[in-house]
Amino acid sequence: MKIVRPGRVIGFTLLALGGIVMIMPLLFMLVTSLKSNSEIYELHVLPREPTLGNYIEILTHSHFARWFLVSFVVAAVSTVSVLFFDSLIGYTLAKFRFRGSGVVFVAILSTLMIPTEMLVIPWYVMAKSMGWLDSIWGIMFPGMMTGFGVFLMRQFFAGVPDELLDAARIDGLGEFEIFWKVALPLVTPALSALAIFAFLGNWTAFLWPLIVTTSPNLYTVPVGLASLSGEFQTDWEMIMTGSSIATIPTLLVFILLQRNIVNGITLSGLKG
Amino acid sequence: MASVTLRGIRKAFDRTEIIKGIDLDIADKEFVVFVGPSGCGKSTLLRLIAGLEDVSAGEILIDGRVVNNTAPKDRNIAMVFQSYALYPHMTVARNMGFGLRAAKTPTSEIDRRVGEAAAMLGLESLLQRRPGELSGGQRQRVAMGRAIVRDPEVFLFDEPLSNLDAQLRNQVRTDIKKLHQQVRTTSIYVTHDQVEAMTLADRIVLLRDGRIEQVGTPIELFTCPANRFVARFIGSPSMNIIPAQIDDNEIVLPWMRLPTPPLATRPTDGRIELGIRPDDLLTGAACHSVPEAYRFTAEVRVVEPMGAESQLIVSVGGQDLQLRLMGRLFPKPGERIACALDPAELHVFDATTGVAIGQRHISLQ
Numbered sequence: 001m002k003i004v005r006p007g008r009v010i011g012f013t014l015l016a017l018g019g020i021v022m023i024m025p026l027l028f029m030l031v032t033s034l035k036s037n038s039e040i041y042e043l044h045v046l047p048r049e050p051t052l053g054n055y056i057e058i059l060t061h062s063h064f065a066r067w068f069l070v071s072f073v074v075a076a077v078s079t080v081s082v083l084f085f086d087s088l089i090g091y092t093l094a095k096f097r098f099r100g101s102g103v104v105f106v107a108i109l110s111t112l113m114i115p116t117e118m119l120v121i122p123w124y125v126m127a128k129s130m131g132w133l134d135s136i137w138g139i140m141f142p143g144m145m146t147g148f149g150v151f152l153m154r155q156f157f158a159g160v161p162d163e164l165l166d167a168a169r170i171d172g173l174g175e176f177e178i179f180w181k182v183a184l185p186l187v188t189p190a191l192s193a194l195a196i197f198a199f200l201g202n203w204t205a206f207l208w209p210l211i212v213t214t215s216p217n218l219y220t221v222p223v224g225l226a227s228l229s230g231e232f233q234t235d236w237e238m239i240m241t242g243s244s245i246a247t248i249p250t251l252l253v254f255i256l257l258q259r260n261i262v263n264g265i266t267l268s269g270l271k272g
Numbered sequence: 273m274a275s276v277t278l279r280g281i282r283k284a285f286d287r288t289e290i291i292k293g294i295d296l297d298i299a300d301k302e303f304v305v306f307v308g309p310s311g312c313g314k315s316t317l318l319r320l321i322a323g324l325e326d327v328s329a330g331e332i333l334i335d336g337r338v339v340n341n342t343a344p345k346d347r348n349i350a351m352v353f354q355s356y357a358l359y360p361h362m363t364v365a366r367n368m369g370f371g372l373r374a375a376k377t378p379t380s381e382i383d384r385r386v387g388e389a390a391a392m393l394g395l396e397s398l399l400q401r402r403p404g405e406l407s408g409g410q411r412q413r414v415a416m417g418r419a420i421v422r423d424p425e426v427f428l429f430d431e432p433l434s435n436l437d438a439q440l441r442n443q444v445r446t447d448i449k450k451l452h453q454q455v456r457t458t459s460i461y462v463t464h465d466q467v468e469a470m471t472l473a474d475r476i477v478l479l480r481d482g483r484i485e486q487v488g489t490p491i492e493l494f495t496c497p498a499n500r501f502v503a504r505f506i507g508s509p510s511m512n513i514i515p516a517q518i519d520d521n522e523i524v525l526p527w528m529r530l531p532t533p534p535l536a537t538r539p540t541d542g543r544i545e546l547g548i549r550p551d552d553l554l555t556g557a558a559c560h561s562v563p564e565a566y567r568f569t570a571e572v573r574v575v576e577p578m579g580a581e582s583q584l585i586v587s588v589g590g591q592d593l594q595l596r597l598m599g600r601l602f603p604k605p606g607e608r609i610a611c612a613l614d615p616a617e618l619h620v621f622d623a624t625t626g627v628a629i630g631q632r633h634i635s636l637q
């Protein structure tokens with residue numbers, strides 16, 4: 001008979017419970033999106049007559065498609081920008097010694113301690129004075145670079161051996177080419193992780209997009225869905241339907257990138 | 273092919289001076305080895321020549337041209353790093369051709385040169401692998417291949433063998449020597465291993481603490497060390513150093529007196545050190561080839577048999593001496609054996625300054 005260790009049983013049980021707790025709201029969301037309006041306040045779990053009506057409704061008779069597009073543009077542009085600039089800054093801080101580099105790094109790190117709630121006022125003032133209110137750029141600009149990303153990339157680049165960069169210098173590459181062709185390919189796991197964080201962060205961002213936008217056609221998905229919840233009535237089935245659709249890109253990004261995190265190119269092959 | 277000249281080279285990192293004034297001429301086609309203890313600045317000097325660091329003072333000339341402000345890629349050098357520094361995300365072929373590709377060399381030309389270098393080093397079957405899939409020795413050869421493909425005027429090697437096991441190290445050392453005899457490219461090779469230095473070098477540059485202690489052929493450094501440091505560093509096992517005193521016309525050792533050999537100078541306080549290599553400490557019948565005055569008996573302390581020879585530590589007058597005994601027979605610890613100093617091979621150093629003042633240095637000073 002196979003010996004079952006009690007530690008394993010407890011571990012699995014806890015993990016299973018955790019999993020259920022995490023997945024219940026998602027399932028509830030999905031199930032509700034398949035119910036018709038008359039059913040949503042009924043207590044049974046499965047819809048009596050599952051329907052895709054809500055999906056058709058939200059895609060055709062609301063701004064949802066537009067919000068989705070805005071969200072996607074914001075998240076995609078921010079992610080690309082974060083990947084490029086954070087890794088460039090992180091690389092510079094990890095591999096070049098210059099006067100004040102330590103101060104710059106600490107200053108960037110310290111931004112991690114300031115919550116968004118405190119930043120929205122200066123952002124707003126800035127956006128207003130620059131004329132960026134109620135524009136896509138207004139939604140995106142605070143997220144074009146992140147302190148966290150700089151920190152993450154700096155730590156990973158610190159692990160890339162200097163001799164490798166020197167070899168590239170002798171091979172005749174310019175400093176930017178060394179970053180682009182030698183250093184960057186070696187930190188793909190960090191890039192993938194950062195891409196996931198950046199995409200999710202922007203995709204789910206609520207407070208700032210809510211503050212900076214006023215026109216419904218510039219809402220992001222979270223802001224748009226919130227606008228469905230009115231003073232007198234809330235279209236729960238629509239919110240659930242929109243939320244269900246909104247999880248698709250998140251899942252895709254995660255599925256596409258997580259493999260990279262696990263099988264990044266290791267730095268083996270450097271030492272003999 | 274090119275000569276390399278260093279004129280008054282200095283290098284400081286954050287006000288700490290690491291290279292303290294180096295003057296050196298390296299001829300075209302020469303194989304020069306920088307050797308010295310860890311931290312003496314060998315790698316730094318090599319990196320200065322490569323252009324990976326800027327000199328704080330002085331001039332570097334390659335092929336008669338001052339290259340102080342020339343980028344590494346335009347110095348026409350290739351470097352083999354201690355860690356090999358192969359790009360982990362590229363195949364062997366791409367690693368080797370990377371520099372040429374950066375220089376916009378036509379693909380056919382790159383393929384031809386990579387192919388040639390691979391054939392020279394026996395790497396043909398590995399061209400499509402990545403560095404992570406190679407053994408240490410194979411990686412080392414790829415690193416060499418990458419340098420060869422560039423067809424540089426100067427090869428720079430920074431301890432290229434230190435990550436290999438002992439057996440492979442000997443083999444690759446021979447390969448490097450063969451390669452140099454074949455291509456005759458000026459080479460500068462850094463190591464802290466005096467055996468590598470002795471076997472590879474046309475000339476050895478012995479560095480200590482950012483300064484040159486001595487430059488010369490391996491035999492010159494071995495037979496004519498300029499000071500105690502060089503004498504101890506070159507040769508294995510190290511030279512025995514015996515504290516002594518010059519008294520009138522005799523050298524007073526802790527256990528015997530010797531006739532004073534001709535000296536370049538005499539230290540004012542008379543304190544000297546006598547150096548004798550383990551191979552020049554004679555034992556047994558060989559003792560009869562030297563005058564009576566140089567013979568003595570010593571007690572065997574430690575015996576280290578090595579097969580065809582054994583290394584002994586003997587003790588006399590409170591002084592331990594290392595010596596080498598050829599043949600497969602060796603005494604036991606505690607035995608007393610006849611020994612003798614070979615008068616032709618005695619080295620004399622000023623005890624205070626460490627400078628050699630023995631007979632071989634008379635003409636030099």
Ligand SMILES: Nc1ncnc2c1ncn2[C@@H]1O[C@H](COP(=O)(O)OP(=O)(O)OP(=O)(O)O)[C@@H](O)[C@H]1O
Binds near residue numbers: 290311313314464
């Ligand atoms: N970039 C740097 N910044 C500050 N100090 C440095 C730097 N590079 C080297 N040094 C210092 O210079 C000294 C000489 O270093 P170097 O690497 O040239 O020694 P080495 O002779 O090659 O020693 P090893 O045999 O251990 O490789 C060391 O004390 C080292 O700490």
Ligand SMILES: [Mg+2]
Binds near residue numbers: 314315431
């Ligand atoms: Mg070194």
